[in-house]
Amino acid sequence: MLKKIKFTTAIFVFIFINTSMAFADPCAGDPICYDPGYGKTNFSNPFHYVFVGAHPDDELTIYPLMKDFCSESNAYCAMLIGTKGRTGCDSGISASDCADERENELHNSAKYLVSDVWLYDLPGGTEIASPSPTMAQIRAVWNTKAAEAGFGNMVNFFKQKFTELKAPSSSLVVFSLHPSHGSTGHLAHRAMGEFVSAAIDSLNAEGISVSKFLIDTYLDQGEDYVEDSFFRSYGSASAVCRSGDQFLTVTNTGKTNYQVFDWGYDVIYPGQKFHEGENNIHSNKYKFCYE
C-alpha cells in the first residue's frame, strides 16, 4: 500500500512539474531563441514586455523604454524579430554575411537590454519581389510561411506566441511598430504592426488581456521636431512622448533617453550606418512616442 501511495505521489509530482514546465521560460530549449545569459532573463517575473519588429535594429525605435523596463528586477523582456534582414546590408556584403552580421548585432542588443530574442527567417525585400514588394505581397508571403509552419496565418502565430509569453500569472505589454506608418514608413514594419495589432485585438476579444503600444520615433537632423514631427502627421493626440534629454525613469536613471538610443545606434548596430549615416542628431532633436 505504502509503495502504491509513493508511486501515486510520484506520478502526481511528475504531472505537476510537467504542468509547471508548460509555463516555464519558453526560450529555454528553443533553438530559435537566444538568451543573453543564463539567469539574466527571468520568465517567472510578473511584468512581461515584448517588442515585435521586422528587422534586427527595429528595437532602436523604442530602445530607451526597453532599457528602462527590461533591467527591472520584476520584469521579463523578449523580442520577436520577423526577418534576418539579409537584403539590408551594404552592397559589398553577401546576403549570408549580412544575416550573420545582423544576427550578431541583435544578440549584442539582447545582452544590453537583458532580453530574450526570437529571430525568425521570414523573407523580406527582394526575396519577396524586386525591386521592392508591396504591402499585399508582404502580407501574402508571410501568411503563407505561417501556414506552412502550421500556424494558419500570421495573426494566429502571434496569438499563440503572445499567449505563451504571457504566462498565467503575468501581465503582458507588447510594443509594436505602428501599422499606419511603421515608425519609418518601411512596409515590412507596417505589415508586422498590422499582424501584431490584429492578434492582440483578437486575444483581448477572447478575454485574454494583453496591452498594446504602437511606436513611433522621431529623429531629426535639422528641423525642430516640435514643428515637423513625423509622428504628428500620423499619430494621435493620446500619444505619450519622451524627449532625448529626459532621463530614464525606472532603472539606469543616470542615462538620458538619447544616450541609450545613441549607444544602440553607434555601438550595438555599426553595420547599419552605411544607409543611416553617422548619428549627428542632437539629443534635443530625438524623441520617441507610443500610443
Ligand SMILES: [Zn+2]
Ligand atoms: Zn526595420
